[in-house]
Amino acid sequence: MPDGSNILGRGVYTVPEAARLLKVPSARLRSWVYGNGSEPVLIPELAAEDGQDALSFINLIEVLFLTELRGQGVSLQSIRSMQDTARRVLKTDHPFAVRRFHTDGKAIWMETAEATGDRRLVDLTDGNGAxxxxxxxxxxxxxxxxxxxxxxxxxxxxxxxxxxxxxxxxRFGRPIDNETGVPTEILADALRAEGGNVERVAALWEVPVEAVEQAAEFELRMHKRLAA
Known part of the structure; x- marks a missing residue:
């Protein structure tokens, strides 16, 4: 995994961790970011170390949006075309993680739909773009x-x-309770150690009861995805 100097302020996630958070199969995520025999869709921000790939927070957000597009039936060919246009217009390698693409980028969508003829993109941008x-x-x-x-x-x-x-x-981009900054994994582990006593964990870590409950629910869902 990349060292601390490489990931400071950028977040770091192994492929299995990212896949679990994003609800995407690891093999699919790896192919989108690294290719695996085909042309990758995204550009990884972090260089691999000791043979281990890792995604940055920006990559995580890009995959999140890519998943939304694929869920709408947009083809990878069209997504690549859209990214090429967006990278040129917005002057960034990671347009899906930039606000302007999501607020002022309708022209990019329209141009891609016209260039590719992708029926799903045409449907998304047709009429008033609702x-x-x-x-x-x-x-x-x-x-x-x-x-x-x-x-x-x-x-x-x-x-x-x-x-x-x-x-x-x-916390290097790990899931945390936003108000207190305590990692969800720590709160969930503490709850198991305390036999499910939410109030005791909340008191020990000086966090609201809701923080413990939500952290435990979140980690439970993550572990279920890992098991699956």
């Missing part, structure tokens, strides 16, 4: 962008546990 607005709004609901550069800087992975966030500036 379907496109719904897709973008759904994505922006969970992702926050910084004020200066407009780059993604916070992700709430579950609407059911709104306290849980991933922030590349804190």
């Amino acid at each position: 379907m496109l607005q719904v897709l973008e709004r759904s994505f922006r609901k969970s992702v926050t962008f910084d004020g200066a550069e407009g780059v993604a800087n916070l992700w709430r992975p579950s609407a059911d546990q709104p306290r849980i966030v991933l922030d590349p500036q804190r």
Whole structure:
């Protein structure tokens, strides 16, 4: 895994960790980011160390949006075309993780739909673009962008546990309780050690009861995905 100097403020996730958080099969995620015999869709931010690949927080957000697009039936060919246009217009290697793409990028969508003839893209951008607005709004609901550069800087992975966030500036991007900064894994482990006594864990770690409950629920879901 990349060393601390390489990941400071950027977050770091192994492929299995990222796949679990994103609810994407590891093999699919690896092919999107690293190719694995085919042309990759995204550009990895972090160089591999000791033969181990890792994704940055920015890559995580890119895959999150790529998953949304694939869920809407948009082809990888069209996504590559859209990224090429967006990279040129927005002057960034990671347009899916930039606010401007998600707020002012309708022209990029329209240009891609016209160039590729992808029926799903045409449907999304046709007429008043209402379907496109719904897709973008759904994505922006969970992702926050910084004020200066407009780059993604916070992700709430579950609407059911709104306290849980991933922030590349804190704990190397691990899932944490947003208010206190305590990692969800620590709170969930403490709850198991205390025999499920939520109030005791909350007192020991000086966090609200809701922080313990949401952390435990979040980690339980993560472990279920790992087992699957």
